[in-house]
Amino acid sequence: MTKFTRGNLVSQREVYQGRIIDLVVDDIEVNGFETVREVVRHPGGVVVLAEVEPDRIPFVRQHRYPLNKDLLELPAGKLDSGEPPEISAARELEEETGYQARSIRHICSFYSSPGFCDELLHFYYTDDVSKSEMQTEIDEEIELEFYSLDESLAMIDSGEILDGKTITAILWLDRNRRKLE
Amino acid sequence: MTKFTRGNLVSQREVYQGRIIDLVVDDIEVNGFETVREVVRHPGGVVVLAEVEPDRIPFVRQHRYPLNKDLLELPAGKLDSGEPPEISAARELEEETGYQARSIRHICSFYSSPGFCDELLHFYYTDDVSKSEMQTEIDEEIELEFYSLDESLAMIDSGEILDGKTITAILWLDRNRRKLE
DSSP: OOSSOOOEEEEEEEEEEOSSOEEEEEEEEETTEEEEEEEEEOOOEEEEEEOSBTTBEEEEEEEETTTTEEEEEOSEEEOOTTOOHHHHHHHHHHHHHSEEESSOEEEEEEESOTTTBOOEEEEEEESOEEEOOOOOOTTOOEEEEEEOHHHHHHHHHHTOOOBHHHHHHHHHHHHHHHHHO | OOSSOOOEEEEEEEEEEOSSOEEEEEEEEETTEEEEEEEEEOOOEEEEEEOSBTTBEEEEEEEETTTTEEEEEOSEEEOOTTOOHHHHHHHHHHHHHSEEESSOEEEEEEESOTTTBOOEEEEEEESOEEEOOOOOOTTOOEEEEEEOHHHHHHHHHHTOOOBHHHHHHHHHHHHHHHHHO
């Protein structure tokens, strides 16, 4: 149940079914007016903040095609079909950094862009890892870098980190660290 | 200039041009393999954290069609064509909350979902406002609510706040407040 009017569906077009996303465009009627709702469907994803040693956090630098830019981000990826987010988080961490999580903790989940997209991101934290092997996919070219929390915060302030989920996760760790002090 | 391979464009399809987003699908060749890049183009947006009185932050609750859920978010919206983000931030704040910013400060900008979308969100803060009028758009039904920083943080922990940009902004305010103490 929602409190607000969703509107009445007038017609629906399945515009695109793709590799990562689908696009559906709905004509709806809300409060007597006709309008359009563009919906990008996404399987959801994970982002992982790992402290592989005390205050040593792995990041990946990679090319982001939609931006034509290289971005520095925490390890992340989309959910494989039917895969529980916790398994996905451990898998992405191991593939992208070569560290295997012995245990991993769900911190929170959030929508990346709820105005037009249903992508839900699940944020995980671990400081309980062992060394394994990096296994990047064939069309995935990434570089592994390590930073402390203070270095990460400085890169948010300077604009070097431009990825929303990464900023959220680093600010969470900062808050959590301060709470424990 | 990017450090990593962008790949070579083999063919491009403009799949959809819409009200808020466009969708372009590129076939590319990377390191000898053919693959697909799905790109959602978005004009970018703003999110505004305002303290309209000390420790009193306006939020908007509204229906998010792609999720079929009502979400609690900070005032936000997309950039109008050619509009500087700072003007857009002040406009969205006034339209959605009825508070006019006398001055407003850019905190940081971040990509909401860089894997498939070029949406860049600009985050603004103000504690310098005067009372004005709410002016919501015809198909926009929203409810204004006010919370303190501590209440906002508790709603992140409880999962009541599920919007990524809102979580980022609240965690930033918490960090900034602690830095000033």
